[in-house]
Amino acid sequence: MKKLQDLLEGRELKAILFDLDGTLIDSVPDLAAALDASLEQLNYTPAGLARTRSWVGNGARKLVQRALAHALEIPEKSVSSALIDQLLTVFFGYYGEQSCEQTVLYPGVNSALLSWHGQGVRMACVTNKPARFSQPILKHFGMDVFMPVLIGGDTLSVRKPDPAPLLLACKQLGVDVANTVMVGDSVNDVRAARAAGMPVACVSYGYNHGAPVADENPDLLVDHFSELLAN
Numbered sequence: 001m002k003k004l005q006d007l008l009e010g011r012e013l014k015a016i017l018f019d020l021d022g023t024l025i026d027s028v029p030d031l032a033a034a035l036d037a038s039l040e041q042l043n044y045t046p047a048g049l050a051r052t053r054s055w056v057g058n059g060a061r062k063l064v065q066r067a068l069a070h071a072l073e074i075p076e077k078s079v080s081s082a083l084i085d086q087l088l089t090v091f092f093g094y095y096g097e098q099s100c101e102q103t104v105l106y107p108g109v110n111s112a113l114l115s116w117h118g119q120g121v122r123m124a125c126v127t128n129k130p131a132r133f134s135q136p137i138l139k140h141f142g143m144d145v146f147m148p149v150l151i152g153g154d155t156l157s158v159r160k161p162d163p164a165p166l167l168l169a170c171k172q173l174g175v176d177v178a179n180t181v182m183v184g185d186s187v188n189d190v191r192a193a194r195a196a197g198m199p200v201a202c203v204s205y206g207y208n209h210g211a212p213v214a215d216e217n218p219d220l221l222v223d224h225f226s227e228l229l230a231n
Helices: 004-008 028-041 049-055 060-072 081-097 109-118 131-140 164-173 187-196 225-229
Strands: 015-018 122-126 149-151 180-184 200-203 220-222
Touching (some): 015 164, 149 164, 164 180
């Protein structure tokens, strides 16, 4: 089975960029709890865990838009920006207080990060989640030790699938794109990596908003995080 090094076609693996939600962590339970609390505060019907899981993958604004469309029984495009802004503000308040209550690392993540760290591979987190929510999660699980660089969804004016966050991460790590691999779970990760000119590996268990990420033809697809270390 292929491993990350094989994706570089003989070049040295010097850095790995990781998506966060759906790749390193299962954050849906906390997202769902914050979303339901927000909906109830504004007198909307709560969405529940299963629906929330099917809605994540495109950022918080899209998440609350989908929740409002469901609660109001209208198309997503018909939800007003004012309502989205209102719910998003409340949602951020709740999520900021409980982002690590039920969130867990996926199996194999910690041991794999330890292994790459021991090999001297540099690592960064490149996520569409705002940095102010991502940093506490990285710290909570001790991943900030492995990933001194964090590029959040609010770090730049653009987010994945734009390649700019990946390119900035490489610059801050001091590595060349040619020696870097992206690891994610969604179409945004695949397209950002392609645009940045680096190979991409995906986990099959993530949050690709209901569609199999295999459809995006990543360079490597694994069902378990530890398979990224396969020999």
